[in-house]
Amino acid sequence: MADYDLAVIGGGLNGVSVARDAAGRGLRVILIEQGDLASAASSATSRLVHGDLAMLERRRFRRVRAQLAERDVFLRIAPHVVRPMRFVIPEHSDERPPWLLRSWLWLYDVLGSRNRLPASATTDVTHHPLGDALKRPFGTAFEYSDCVVDDSRLVVLNAIDAAERGAEIRTGARCVRADRGDVWRLAMIDRGHRRVITARALANTTGAWTSMVAETVLRLPSPKAAAIQISQIVVPRLFDSDNVYVFQNSDGRLIFASPYARDFTLLGSTGGAFKGDPAIVAMTANDVAYLCDAASRYFRKPVEPVDVVRTVSGVNLAPARDGGHVVRDGSMVFDARRRKAPLITMFGGDVTTSRLRAERAVSRLTPLYRNRAGRGQEPRRSRSCLRARADGCRSALSHDPRMGAVCRRHPVAPFEAWPDHQARGARGVGGVHGAGYLERFRANWVPVRVKKTRQNKRL
């Protein structure tokens, strides 16, 4: 008998979401991460949990609806890391006409659930706190509701939840070889020690490394995909209000400016094709200048490249269609050949739909485990709450009266209440995300043993 039902390679958002869903259905799961959880793209995101207005412009209505539904799920299951915010688009006479923006936002309200978050509105910001940070000509702004997330904590919470459901989470363990027979035989270097395990199925969720892992570790053809680098900059705080500003840049691109670690503003994002080692991602001076110019068009306080305290870059893999056309949706391929152990390859996508895509991926797997987990198991366990225990969050209500009702239903821990955010200055900002998170958070749960839960006993 194989040691595990499912081995997951990669501890980013996609990997932990698959591990959590599978463990929740009673599968014996191991997750192998070469660095720390969320040490790559999943801690470099723009931190938006949203339906994506840009997709609305491209008439991807079904996608936007699905994303907004998932946004609501996250708001319910992880209110301590996902919090509602008002997004503000200042009206710019040279850009999209006001009627177009108004109709987008009306559609956005219709596609989303209106009873959960406040609807969109048009606001005169001339004598309004929202306008304080903006240049004079901006008299009107469009407001709408969406959410922001603390991305790396969402990953860690997913992993903790998976561990509590019986999964084994191994950080600092690199998968170096996987042989496919009727079961997978995996070799890993686990904190300096070679270890071999067997698993009935394998999930390759290694983000930007997916093709490399497919070719060199699994020795299978790599998926048709292109690597895209996305970058943002962190500058000293540009505005006092707890809002996200959305700017229409002259090239039509939407630029987001959001509060970051109390004293800073995160400005993003730029994107472009990426080549090289995904572990070494740097932002170009041109991209920094592009974001500074975009922000300076809107904010009173000009933003110069010397103001940048940190750049945040990550590489995402996006499926490439025939003709090299890259699509922003994620990809999930399920490969189950006769007499061969199944393989899930999942990459790209966004934070917002990560849970749903993991649920779909594991649903392809569970019929093969009918005598174990396919029957009698609740298939939607990932819709239950992500536990807050490890974050030590305390409840607090938002001071924004428009958000009051929502926040009373979903107690939110202010980001500032978290220990990492007490650190000030550029070095403190650097320490908020990425590798070392577990060690810093004194959560001594590596390695996590498979617990004898009620589900495991039945296997």
Ligand SMILES: Cc1cc2nc3c(=O)[nH]c(=O)nc-3n(C[C@H](O)[C@H](O)[C@H](O)COP(=O)(O)OP(=O)(O)OC[C@H]3O[C@@H](n4cnc5c(N)ncnc54)[C@H](O)[C@@H]3O)c2cc1C
């Ligand atoms: C800069 C940026 C901004 C984004 N902003 C948003 C946003 O605002 N909203 C949104 O919804 N989405 C956003 N996205 C998309 C979303 O964040 C990503 O799609 C998602 O985080 C990708 O997660 P992942 O698990 O596939 O990859 P990753 O997080 O990169 O994880 C892959 C992991 O695999 C590990 N690994 C690789 N090889 C091995 C091996 N051999 N053995 C063990 N482990 C291995 C790596 O160490 C890494 O930790 C953004 C993406 C980027 C890059």
